[in-house]
Amino acid sequence: MKRIFRLPLSRDRVHRDIDAELTFHLEGRVEELVAGGMSRKNAEREALARFGDRAKVEAEVERIDAATFQRQRLRQRLAALYRDAQYARRGLTRRPLYSIAVVLTLALGIGANTAIFSMVEAVLLRPYNIAAIGRLVAVRDDFPLMNMRNTAVSPLEALVLMARRDLFDAGMAFGGENLSVEIAGEPARIQGFKTLGEFFTVLGAKPLYGRLYRPEDSEVGRARVVVLSHRLWQQLSGDTAIVGRTILMNGEPNQVIGIMPPDFGFPRVALFWRPFVLDQSYLKVDARGTLVTAFVGRMHAGMTLDRLGVELRALAAQWHRAYPASYSKGGHTMLVKSFVEWQAGQQKPIVLALFAAVVFVLLIACANVASLQLVRSAGRAREFAVRAALGAGRAAIARQIIVETMLLAIAGGVAGVLLGRGALRWLSHLNVAQFSVLKDLRLDGTVLAFTTGTVLLAGLIVGSAPAWGAARANVNRVLHESGRGASAGPSRHRFLRASVVLQNALTLLLLVGAALTIRSLDRLLQSDPGFQAEHVVNFGITLPAQRYAGKDARLAFFDALDGRLRAIPGVQSVGFALGVPFSGDGGSTLYTLAGVPPQPGEPERHANQAFVYGDYFKAMGIQIVRGRPFTAEDYSGGTPTVVVDETLVRQSFGSRDPIGVRIEHGPEGTIVGVARLVKQGDLGEPPHPLVYHDYGHAAGYIGSLTAVIRSTLPADRAIKAARAAVAALDPKLALYSPRALADRMNDTLGARRLGTDVLAGFAVLSLVLALLGVYAVMSYVVSERTREIGIRVALGAQRAQIAAMVMRDGVVLAAVGLAIGAVAFLGLGRLMGSLLYGVGVLDPVALVTAVALLGGVTVIACYLPARRAVRVDPVQALRAE
Amino acid sequence: MSDDLDLLRGTLDLFILKALTWGPMHGLAVLRWIDRITDSRLRIEEGALYPALHRMEQKGWLSAEWGMTDNNRRAKFYRLTNRGRKQFATHLSIWERYIQAAAMVLSARGAAT
Numbered sequence: 003m004k005r006i007f008r009l010p011l012s013r014d015r016v017h018r019d020i021d022a023e024l025t026f027h028l029e030g031r032v033e034e035l036v037a038g039g040m041s042r043k044n045a046e047r048e049a050l051a052r053f054g055d056r057a058k059v060e061a062e063v064e065r066i067d068a069a070t071f072q073r074q075r076l077r078q079r080l081a082a083l084y085r086d087a088q089y090a091r092r093g094l095t096r097r098p099l100y101s102i103a104v105v106l107t108l109a110l111g112i113g114a115n116t117a118i119f120s121m122v123e124a125v126l127l128r129p130y131n132i133a134a135i136g137r138l139v140a141v142r143d144d145f146p147l148m149n150m151r152n153t154a155v156s157p158l159e160a161l162v163l164m165a166r167r168d169l170f171d172a173g174m175a176f177g178g179e180n181l182s183v184e185i186a187g188e189p190a191r192i193q194g195f196k197t198l199g200e201f202f203t204v205l206g207a208k209p210l211y212g213r214l215y216r217p218e219d220s221e222v223g224r225a226r227v228v229v230l231s232h233r234l235w236q237q238l239s240g241d242t243a244i245v246g247r248t249i250l251m252n253g254e255p256n257q258v259i260g261i262m263p264p265d266f267g268f269p270r271v272a273l274f275w276r277p278f279v280l281d282q283s284y285l286k287v288d289a290r291g292t293l294v295t296a297f298v299g300r301m302h303a304g305m306t307l308d309r310l311g312v313e314l315r316a317l318a319a320q321w322h323r324a325y326p327a328s329y330s331k332g333g334h335t336m337l338v339k340s341f342v343e344w345q346a347g348q349q350k351p352i353v354l355a356l357f358a359a360v361v362f363v364l365l366i367a368c369a370n371v372a373s374l375q376l377v378r379s380a381g382r383a384r385e386f387a388v389r390a391a392l393g394a395g396r397a398a399i400a401r402q403i404i405v406e407t408m409l410l411a412i413a414g415g416v417a418g419v420l421l422g423r424g425a426l427r428w429l430s431h432l433n434v435a436q437f438s439v440l441k442d443l444r445l446d447g448t449v450l451a452f453t454t455g456t457v458l459l460a461g462l463i464v465g466s467a468p469a470w471g472a473a474r475a476n477v478n479r480v481l482h483e484s485g486r487g488a489s490a491g492p493s494r495h496r497f498l499r500a501s502v503v504l505q506n507a508l509t510l511l512l513l514v515g516a517a518l519t520i521r522s523l524d525r526l527l528q529s530d531p532g533f534q535a536e537h538v539v540n541f542g543i544t545l546p547a548q549r550y551a552g553k554d555a556r557l558a559f560f561d562a563l564d565g566r567l568r569a570i571p572g573v574q575s576v577g578f579a580l581g582v583p584f585s586g587d588g589g590s591t592l593y594t595l596a597g598v599p600p601q602p603g604e605p606e607r608h609a610n611q612a613f614v615y616g617d618y619f620k621a622m623g624i625q626i627v628r629g630r631p632f633t634a635e636d637y638s639g640g641t642p643t644v645v646v647d648e649t650l651v652r653q654s655f656g657s658r659d660p661i662g663v664r665i666e667h668g669p670e671g672t673i674v675g676v677a678r679l680v681k682q683g684d685l686g687e688p689p690h691p692l693v694y695h696d697y698g699h700a701a702g703y704i705g706s707l708t709a710v711i712r713s714t715l716p717a718d719r720a721i722k723a724a725r726a727a728v729a730a731l732d733p734k735l736a737l738y739s740p741r742a743l744a745d746r747m748n749d750t751l752g753a754r755r756l757g758t759d760v761l762a763g764f765a766v767l768s769l770v771l772a773l774l775g776v777y778a779v780m781s782y783v784v785s786e787r788t789r790e791i792g793i794r795v796a797l798g799a800q801r802a803q804i805a806a807m808v809m810r811d812g813v814v815l816a817a818v819g820l821a822i823g824a825v826a827f828l829g830l831g832r833l834m835g836s837l838l839y840g841v842g843v844l845d846p847v848a849l850v851t852a853v854a855l856l857g858g859v860t861v862i863a864c865y866l867p868a869r870r871a872v873r874v875d876p877v878q879a880l881r882a883e
Numbered sequence: 884m885s886d887d888l889d890l891l892r893g894t895l896d897l898f899i900l901k902a903l904t905w906g907p908m909h910g911l912a913v914l915r916w917i918d919r920i921t922d923s924r925l926r927i928e929e930g931a932l933y934p935a936l937h938r939m940e941q942k943g944w945l946s947a948e949w950g951m952t953d954n955n956r957r958a959k960f961y962r963l964t965n966r967g968r969k970q971f972a973t974h975l976s977i978w979e980r981y982i983q984a985a986a987m988v989l990s991a992r993g994a995a996t
Binding site: 019020022023024026027030031052053054055056058059062063066067069070073 | 909910911928929930931933934937938940941949956957958959
């Protein structure tokens with residue numbers, strides 16, 4: 003037997019081979035039968051009869067062989083891929099520094115993307131783990147004419163919305179409440195929520211133990227019930243026996259009916275939930291004081307956000323007609339947002355800005371690595387040409403390069419995920435107020451899928467340019483050129499230039515963005531809040547109504563507390579207020595002024611309000627610019643007095659003297675002084691009128707005040723002493739949230755600060771990458787021009803001329819990049835608007851700083867290779883050829 | 884012909900493997916070998932041979948090559964691979980145990996107690 007053919011390698015060949023094999027069989031049989039004496043015709047019939055259905059056999063064999071063929075091809079491809087990967091691995095491990103640099107660059111880009119994407123996911127894609135969260139909407143009120151923008155709905159409005167079963171399958175509303183509970187023998191004030199309607203149904207939540215509300219739980223006169231968060235349950239006992247028992251909250255019995263699982267946390271700060279008990283006093287159109295944060299509904303099937311908006315406008319129009327005093331005056335409308343959008347709130351612009359930044363960083367990293375690979379592949383042009391000459395197809399060479407960069411990308415991806423995981427762990431340990439999403443970050447399937455996609459994309463981007471270049475290289479030319487003559491073709495140079503331009507443009511975007519946020523933060527930190535927060539601590543005190551019924555009991559308590567706090571050594575002044583800035587309480591009201599009719603164009607007379615007792619203005623360091631602050635006589639006198647702020651004066655009085663004018667609506671009182679403007683809860687907020695009422699006349703209906711202590715003591719010692727003073731008066735009273743006022747203010751900047759820090763980090767990273775990228779490309783260009791430089795030097799060119807020649811190249815590219823980046827920023831910068839404070843998007847300082855920084859770095863990156871060029875020894879350079 | 888035996892299921896593979904233990908053969912040669920050994924007592928539908936051969940080739944028990952027969956004709960020769968040899972040994976021992984058990988059943992006397 004002689005071998006003449008190898009295995010079939012194409013489908014067509016498979017078919018022909020089977021035919022030949024079967025024909026051989028049948029002919030063999032026929033010959034055998036004929037030799038045995040049968041006629042040829044009979045022999046053929048007999049052979050076929052013994053064989054059976056030839057067509058069927060042929061079809062079956064063909065099917066088997068097709069599968070075999072597929073498997074073989076797959077195996078061959080995998081084997082080729084494996085060989086490529088092995089080859090690439092050997093190549094990469096031979097240059098460990100290069101490989102590590104590339105992997106690290108990609109890992110930084112990919113890791114940053116992983117971390118920031120998980121933020122995007124937690125804020126915008128998967129908040130709260132609520133089933134079908136896309137169906138949830140939030141409704142809030144807007145009274146533009148009263149300057150009450152995006153405000154709470156009233157309980158009555160929430161009930162009306164809940165009744166609209168044509169719009170919502172289920173609806174609920176909720177608002178915060180702070181109650182005193184004894185935890186481990188100590189009174190504590192904890193944050194919970196009162197809920198209206200089908201709170202848990204809307205959120206699709208189930209209890210871990212016990213049950214959730216029933217409709218009768220919110221009826222007046224029934225025993226109060228409470229659902230505990232997992233966290234509060236752990237603090238209280240961690241024992242399921244608590245379900246069904248009664249605990250005291252604000253001294254009143256509440257029956258524990260259920261415990262929520264640990265992953266349920268809406269709102270994130272909630273420690274407990276209680277059904278809102280609605281008595282008649284809440285069911286008035288104007289009962290807006292009992293704040294409900296928002297109405298949240300699960301939209302009816304087939305309902306869209308747009309159609310819901312139309313329906314709610316119609317509903318609002320009905321309210322306008324029925325209650326013009328409550329609705330028309332303020333220009334009321336209802337704001338509808340998807341629940342996710344509403345919750346994302348101010349976190350959204352920060353997260354999106356960071357995501358955009360991180361994508362830029364990755365693009366810079368990719369451009370960087372791509373040029374490194376291209377430069378390297380230029381050095382390997384000879385290697386590829388030899389392989390091509392030895393019969394490797396262009397596709398095979400391109401595949402080889404893609405495999406190599408994929409290998410780098412995958413290594414970068416693995417390292418990047420590890421980096422990203424570290425970053426997430428770090429982020430989730432930060433306590434940033436108003437950026438609660440940090441607690442929800444995790445590296446789940448979606449994030450990993452995103453990262454995998456990023457890695458593949460990065461590998462393709464990085465690999466495609468050198469692969470394309472290598473596949474197009476002219477084998478003959480490369481092999482004929484001498485020595486290092488594997489000079490880059492024009493397309494390679496074009497790519498390197500484009501890469502430098504792109505890196506510079508993107509880096510400029512990041513630098514300007516970071517500079518703008520840094521300047522905004524700076525402006526905020528330097529802005530004057532109107533009071534002096536240093537050396538001040540404050541905490542809330544709520545007097546339970548049973549033990550402190552009525553005005554006299556309350557005033558007696560606060561007078562006594564005032565005395566004890568003053569007696570603490572180091573304490574300079576003490577005051578009390580409801581509505582202390584940055585401390586999250588206080589209300590607002592419409593007001594009228596006796597004898598001062600509204601001026602033309604004056605906005606609705608609406609003011610925030612605070613109730614003040616003791617030496618509040620002194621303790622806070624709020625300057626009284628006209629008249630006088632409250633005195634003890636004001637608090638106990640026959641007629642109530644008020645202090646207004648300068649915004650109210652400017653708005654309602656113009657140049658008239660406000661002192662002695664009576665405010666007649668809101669709690670009434672005579673104006674005795676004018677205070678400086680203070681920021682209420684956000685350093686960036688626009689000014690809004692504020693009325694300080696005297697608590698002496700309001701103690702009958704207000705039992706909660708915040709104590710403000712100015713002292714020379716460190717905050718923790720001041721708080722400790724204050725706690726002892728309170729306990730000496732009433733051991734059952736809890737201090738609510740005792741803290742330094744400066745810390746509270748700082749908290750409100752937390753999200754902004756974090757965003758700024760991360761953005762600045764990305765900007766620095768991209769600056770370093772750009773530096774390395776430009777340096778690598780310029781070094782390559784110089785090394786390629788060594789011969790030319792040598793000739794020029796030999797012909798008498800001055801060193802300065804050589805340096806200028808080399809640097810001009812890089813600087814021009816960088817300048818083009820800067821120009822493109824600046825123009826792009828004009829377009830993209832507008833998206834940053836909501837993140838900025840006190841600086842415009844086109845802030846010249848930020849732009850100039852960024853341009854100068856990047857320009858300087860680029861010049862350094864070009865100078866180093868230029869210096870090397872200057873030192874070229876013409877003799878050496880020419881002899882090397 | 885009525886006392887010719889139809890081939891039992893699964894035994895064809897075993898026969899092919901056995902035939903190929905003598906060396907590479909084409910399909911027709913395998914059949915001729917079986918005919919010769921059994922004195923043509925087995926009635927095999929010859930077409931069934933080829934799916935069996937190709938399937939075993941796919942499994943890697945056989946390898947196939949085109950070659951020339953003694954009278955100079957192109958034919959596809961099959962040869963046992965090492966894997967095929969091992970398979971044959973395994974299947975043969977299973978088959979022998981099966982035959983023994985079947986013989987015990989079929990030659991049993993008397994009902995179970």
